[in-house]
Amino acid sequence: MLLIYTLKKVFKRSPSFEIVAVLKRQLFKIKYIIPFFLLSNTSPDNAxxxxxxxKISFSVIKKNSSIGFIDIEKTSIDETTTYIINSEVKAKVIFNFNVIGIEKYIYKSDTLIYSSLYRKLNNKVKLNQSLSLVDGKYFLKEKNKNEVLDFNIINSNLVTLFFFEPVGIQEIFSDKYKKMVNITPFGKGKYKVVLPNKSTSIYHYENGKCTTIDVVGSFYKVKLIQI
Known part of the structure; x- marks a missing residue:
């Protein structure tokens, strides 16, 4: 019933790319997110x-058409903040691809203490890693091996750019590439981030909130628009 009610409201008030994005998100949640949380749900000490x-959502736009979505949920309890990202993108760049991503980041007292990244490309797992802060050191678990990363305490990573304008911040942590990347002011309310693979993201902010992101890679160019 809730799904039907939501779809009715969307079809009445939303442009076509928003309708497609909502439909994709609902199917994604039914197939991936609900089972994931049923299996992993636990009762925390501060329940x-x-x-x-x-909660914020972005539609992934390519040539005026929606090809996917990114949903981000930020939950703060006492000194702990948790970010959950669910995403799916379907497009054709030389060949057809379907990318599904589930990410989780946990901060305590503004320090990153845990992160996990999971991505599938056309039903094949391409990324499955986690990062944990233990006794002041970051331990990376990836492909059944553990590695200690030579980093000081991490206070912000890329997920925080969805919620906060990086005023005065010069670099930020990329969990996927396991390294710090530079943030360059690019005009009023605009900031550029270049990743190690040379893809560029320009974040646009209004009143301190991220509204759009222009992403340019080797074989693609998309725009993320908050909906």
Whole structure:
């Protein structure tokens, strides 16, 4: 019933690319997210604390058509903040591809203490890694091996750019590439991030909130628009 009600509201008020994005998100949640949380749900020690939850969504636009979505949920309880990202993109760049991503980041007292990244490309797992802070050191687990990363405490990574304008921040951590990347001011309310694979993202902010992101890679060019 909730799904039907949501779709009715969307079809009445939303442009076509938003309708497609909502449909894709609903199917994604039914297929991947609901089973994931049913299996992984546990009762935390601070279960009685009141959670502050903020949700934002972006539609991935290519040539004026929606090819996917990115949903981000930020939950803050006491000194702990958790970010969950669910995404799916379907497009054709030389060949057809379908990318599904599930990411989780946990901060405590503004320090990254845990992150996990999981991505599938055309039903094949391409990335499955986790990062944990233990006794002041970051341990990376990837492909059944553990590695200690030579990093100081990480205070911000790329997921935070969805929620906060990086005023005065010169570099930020990329979990996928396991290294710090530079943030370059690019005009009023605009910041450029260049990843090690040379893909470029320009983040646009209004009143401190991210509204759009222009992403340019070797074989693609897309725009992320908040919906």
């Amino acid at each position: 009685d604390a009141v959670a502050d939850v903020e």
